[in-house]
Amino acid sequence: MPFLESLEAWSFRIFGGVAPSFLKHVFEFKGYLERAKIKIYPATYVSLMFFIALLTLPVSIASLVLLYLYGFLPLLFLVPIPFYVMIGFLLIPMSKASDRASALEREMPFAATYISVMASGGIAPYISFKRLAEVELMPAMSSEAREIIKDVEIFGIDPLTAIEKAAKENPLDVFRDFLSGYASTVIIGGDITHFLERKAEDIFKTRAMRVKVAAERLGMLLETFIIVMVLMSLSFYILFSVESIYSIGMSTYSSMLLYTYLFT
Structure with missing residues (x-):
């Protein structure tokens, strides 16, 4: 979007020098943005946060003036609106990461079973991910699989490294354990099929326990x-x-x- 790109450019031009210090000493956005799948440079995101907060500053000043002149107490809630904006920018990545994890958690047992069954037939998990990328019944897993395929076929990363990268950038701990465990098993030369089968079984047991607790x-x-x-x-x-x-x-x-x- 041209407007958003120009807004990001202006914000980085104004606050680009402050953003690295904020990321270093106050709050590190990189991991949250990766887990939320927000494709933006962390310093640019922080600069955009400061810029939007700056744009809302006149509202706070006007609210203070009107509050002083007329004593209309509801205007008191508009005074800290720049801080509301900053808090919103802090919460957006967390909320998106939570939504991503929730959507993936619903599909994880079936995807893990599919990958383990395919592995028992001699098909590598990367090939299974390529097939999962075309499955419309599991949109969250399909999106994750497309990210792995993009890293391999466009950026030239080997499949094992791409799977490890996908595990690090994912907010769902079950998905991280599944992929990182597979990568570790391949590196140490373990039984991949046995690991995938056991992991799929554990995922189903965990899901069944959660359903039981919810019931x-x-x-x-x-x-x-x-x-x-x-x-x-x-x-x-x-x-x-x-x-x-x-x-x-x-x-x-x-x-x-x-x-x-x-x-x-």
């Missing part, structure tokens, strides 16, 4: 909800029974409580 938590929440609903129903029954017997003049408040209970 138990959901069951506990449902039980709590049912208990609360039963107790509330009994409480209202007792309340209206006492009111009808003794006529203590709580009809208006009781009706309000009943409507609140029914419609919330």
Whole structure:
């Protein structure tokens, strides 16, 4: 996008000298950007963060002036808006990395099984990744496979190094362990097929345990909800029974409580 590129150029021209110091002493963005698959140089990203924060500075100044003149307290939330921008730039890579890991985690058991089955038939995992790159049913794994293929066929990296690189830049620990373990097994001359089969089995067991834990938590929440609903129903029954017997003049408040209970 031309506008974004020009914005990055202007920001780097203004804050390019400050960005390396920020990366060195305050916050290192490189790993987060790689795991989030944000294709931008870390110093440029930091420069863009400072530039956008600078653009929002007039809003903070105007909010301070209006707050001083008119005392409109909601304007107080607009005063630290440059800091909101900086916090947003810090959180964006983390959020994208989390989304990437979540999408890949859902497909990882099936991809690991496919790779292990293909390896047992004598097909190298790199060839399996080339085939996974064309599978539309697993878009997250297909995207990761295309990155490996791009490193090999465009940048000339050997397949094993490309797989190690993909493991280092991925936010999902299961995927990192799977690829780095495969690379280590190849380097030391171990049994690749046995490793892949065991790893796929472990991934399925871990996934099954997580599903079981989630089901138990959901069951506990449902039980709590049912208990609360039963107790509330009994409480209202007792309340209206006492009111009808003794006529203590709580009809208006009781009706309000009943409507609140029914419609919330």
